[in-house]
Amino acid sequence: MALENPEAPRRTGLDEDETDSVWTDMIDWLARFPGGAGVEDKVRLIHNEAGRGLVARGKQPPGTTLISIPNAALLNLRTLRPLYPPAFNSFNAVQWLSLHIALQFRRHLGELARPTASLARSASSASANGGAKAASVKDHAPRSQKRAPIPQDKYWPFLASLPRSFPTVPLTWSLDARSAATLEADFGIPPEDTSLAHLKRQERTASVEKRIQHRRRRCADLKEQMPGAVRRRADDLERRFSEDWHVVSKLWATSRDQVDGDLTFFDFVRGWLNVNTRCIYFDIDGKRENNMTLCPVIDMINHSPGRTTKPDPRLSSLTFSAPSNASRDPPLDDGDELSFQYGSHEDAFLLAEYGFVVGEENVYNAVEIDQYIEALFDAQGDEGDLKRGILKDEGYWGDMTLQASPPAAPSWRVLVALRLLHHRLSAGTSSSLSASTLAPWYNVVSGVTEVVSSANEAKVRASWSAIAQSMLHDAEAGLAACDHLRSSWLREDKSKVGDSDAAANVTTDASDAGTSDLLASLDMVRTVWTEQARISRAVLADTAQKP
Ligand SMILES: C[S@@+](CC[C@H](N)C(=O)[O-])C[C@H]1O[C@@H](n2cnc3c(N)ncnc32)[C@H](O)[C@@H]1O
Incomplete structure (x- = not known):
């Protein structure tokens, strides 16, 4: 997990119609928390080459608090722990959050097929200028939610806003370059994994098989073109992913009957990449590696190199404010995009970890x-x-x-x-x-x-x-x-x-x-x-x- 810079958050991008209803549901849900109303008073959602982003509504005086998300609406070890039995306490934050997202995606969305999901979605996910929106929530229609809610559903209105595919992250190329059988062997995926079974079925379906092969070849091509610095970081990320998957799938094998849900490999990939691209440093008085949180709305803010304004934890909320008078960040006028620096990272790192690059403007x-x-x-x-x-x-x-x-x-x-x-x-x-x-x-x-x-x-x-x-x-x-x-x-x-x-x-x-x-x-x-x-x-x- 790339947390060497405590201010680092992580990534997204969606199709507009879908985003807007998901966004509205999330804002309504936030308003039910004490201190959670009025999220859109000073900011609004936009869609740009970075996927989604936030811009100022009107000129914002220096230091104005723009967004304030109550601690109870943050998803981190502190808020997650009460939703699970003690058997899961050995997980670190990345493992637990990734598992939680994986279980919730499966429960609410069903089969998120790979790679046809990204094939179906990909045309709309990349912007005309060649940038790629990181992901889409439109991959699959939500399952009807007739079942009785379970405690773990508490954060679903927020989780529904998370990306479900990460086409520009090298880990995706690396996985998409492999057959189901290779993935099974490389990651020790249990034979009963339903997402892998789905992929195997697709591999045997004539109409889809060709496209899978086609994508596989291209992903392998992409991997080959990576400069050494990207490759080294992508390998490191894959190693971290693989370790977390092994820890979680091992414990899941013995404790699955204690929690409602089905853990699959591809859902875990999506959960893990969400955690890796969207978490923000947040002190929960735990081990340093666990001091991180997912945060609705603030996780829509994109990266700009050199900015010094950062998300700011207060006593009962996580906030984001307009640059202060002392800051050299540009002041926020109406329509200006909010941004902060995810860390002092060069493009090779940004690509491997977050799936984007900055180019010449990146001073690092x-x-x-x-x-x-x-x-x-x-x-x-x-x-x-x-x-x-x-x-x-x-x-x-x-x-x-x-x-x-x-x-x-x-x-x-x-x-x-x-x-x-x-x-x-x-x-x-x-x-x-x-x-x-x-x-x-x-x-x-x-x-x-x-x-x-x-x-x-x-x-x-x-x-x-x-x-x-x-x-x-x-x-x-x-x-x-x-x-x-x-x-x-x-x-x-x-x-x-x-x-x-x-x-x-x-x-x-x-x-x-x-x-x-x-x-x-x-x-x-x-x-x-x-x-x-x-x-x-x-x-x-x-x-x-x-x-
Ligand atoms: C924390 S999310 C930010 C919100 C995200 N754009 C969304 O649509 O949900 C981080 C992700 O946004 C995208 N992103 C952030 N800053 C970017 C930038 N400067 N250029 C391109 N993409 C960016 C990347 O996909 C990154 O992984």
């Missing part, structure tokens, strides 16, 4: 060069290993980047590593090092001197410039591969539309094939490559200017 964008630097140390053999150990001991190993924001340059950590790399040790010192051998380097690290030596500095510069060149080369190859893939998808879709035109009563077309969400995803991957190229070029240009 940087190019990861750990692998390249590691290779340079490897090439020095024992001496390189020794130096790597020193960097680790001193806390300088890893997280080495080329940075865009000004001036474009390698990070301090890169300089520290490269200065040590090029500070050659005399023969025989590779097993034991005296302080004096390393003194010139330590002097630079501690700021006593600026460079180890001019010769060392020249080699350092040559290294980083070679690395930037290599990163630029990789980025250009990545961009070309994305463009090639895009053209081949479009060509393939065009020929499909032609085929279906020819066979007049065949309904399959490009939109059915889920083209727009995949294209939007590809554009996001492309943006990360574009940023890598831009930053590498800027570093090279800056290097060239220096004597």
Whole structure:
């Protein structure tokens, strides 16, 4: 769970008609809580390239409280615990919230099929400019709710507003790229899982099977185009997801008779991605990892890099206010979108965790060069290993980047590593090092001197410039591969539309094939490559200017 920045929330997007009724129901439900009325007095819901968002109703004076959601309407460990038997107490917040959403989706919505759900929805989910609304609630009509309510239904009017698919999140590509049998094996899904059984049935249904195969291929293509930094983060997210699924499904297997409901793998995926993209830091006096909450309405606020205004927990509510006089965030005029910074995150992180990118405006964008630097140390053999150990001991190993924001340059950590790399040790010192051998380097690290030596500095510069060149080369190859893939998808879709035109009563077309969400995803991957190229070029240009 990406909670290193306490202010981080997470994601969504819907079709307008459906959203509006779901939104109205949620606002009515909130009004039943003491302090929960008047949510729409100062804000209103909009739909834009980020999915849904909130804008100010009228000019809002600095510091005005715009939204105030009572603590009782927040969904977190504190409010969830009373709804479940003690057997579930061992769950952490992510696991419990994900399970709860999964059970509620299944109970109120029934089968949320994968991947045809995203196929059916995808055409309307991506905006004309190539952005993708994160998800839709229109995937499935709600089941009629004739059954008697159970305690766990308490938050349904809020949960009904949550997205049910996350087409631009790499975890979705990774799952959609696999067959039911592979998923079953990879995630230890029990054979009786109804969502997997549904997918297996679809795989055997001639009319759907082709589209599933088609999407599977494209998702595999998308995965292949991911830059290393996205891949690393996406792998990490998948590992966290998988661990939570195992913990929850294991306990569920022995305690399912204590709670009304059916847990399925794909519902859990949706629950987990909602938690990961929408939770807001909120202190419930628990372990740090559990200090998080889902929060109606405030979870509709989108991300803007650099904003300092954040959701603000008060004694009995979670609030969001117009930027204060002291803030450098722009004041809110009528129709201006509310936003805050989910964290100081680069696009690779935003894509892997939340399914969107910002592009050039993201001041945190940087190019990861750990692998390249590691290779340079490897090439020095024992001496390189020794130096790597020193960097680790001193806390300088890893997280080495080329940075865009000004001036474009390698990070301090890169300089520290490269200065040590090029500070050659005399023969025989590779097993034991005296302080004096390393003194010139330590002097630079501690700021006593600026460079180890001019010769060392020249080699350092040559290294980083070679690395930037290599990163630029990789980025250009990545961009070309994305463009090639895009053209081949479009060509393939065009020929499909032609085929279906020819066979007049065949309904399959490009939109059915889920083209727009995949294209939007590809554009996001492309943006990360574009940023890598831009930053590498800027570093090279800056290097060239220096004597
Ligand atoms: C907390 S929700 C915000 C509300 C969301 N837009 C919705 O429709 O429910 C976070 C999600 O919104 C979308 N999002 C947030 N900020 C964005 C941005 N600057 N650009 C594009 N999408 C954004 C992403 O899908 C993200 O995962």
